[in-house]
Amino acid sequence: MTDPAIRAAELLKEHRESIDRLDAILVFTLAERFKHTQAVGQLKAKHRLPPSDPAREDRQIARLTDLANQADLDPEFAKKFLAFIIQEVIKHHEQHQS
Numbered sequence: 090m091t092d093p094a095i096r097a098a099e100l101l102k103e104h105r106e107s108i109d110r111l112d113a114i115l116v117f118t119l120a121e122r123f124k125h126t127q128a129v130g131q132l133k134a135k136h137r138l139p140p141s142d143p144a145r146e147d148r149q150i151a152r153l154t155d156l157a158n159q160a161d162l163d164p165e166f167a168k169k170f171l172a173f174i175i176q177e178v179i180k181h182h183e184q185h186q187s
Contacts, residue, residue, distance in 0.1 A: 123178075130182035140182035146175055 133140060150168055157167035 119174075122174075123181075126178045127181060130178070130185040133182055134185035140186055141175075141179045149175070 130140070132138075150171060153167050153171045154164045157164040
């Protein structure tokens, strides 16, 4: 039989390793997403389109809320997360407009 404290330490280590892998996935996924949004920003600047698209943002928020519900993730957290990303994307798009 294993000492409960040793088993708890092993489980903690496993969870932390999973968290570290997922953090890496999030960072690389965000980097890939921003590569595409940078390309969108360049296209918008080239064609003199506005940096933000409120209708698309609304659709994205609704879509993400739905995905969050499916994933059993707090939809309010998901909306805040997407709002932060959208704010960053718009900032980049505005920089392309300059």
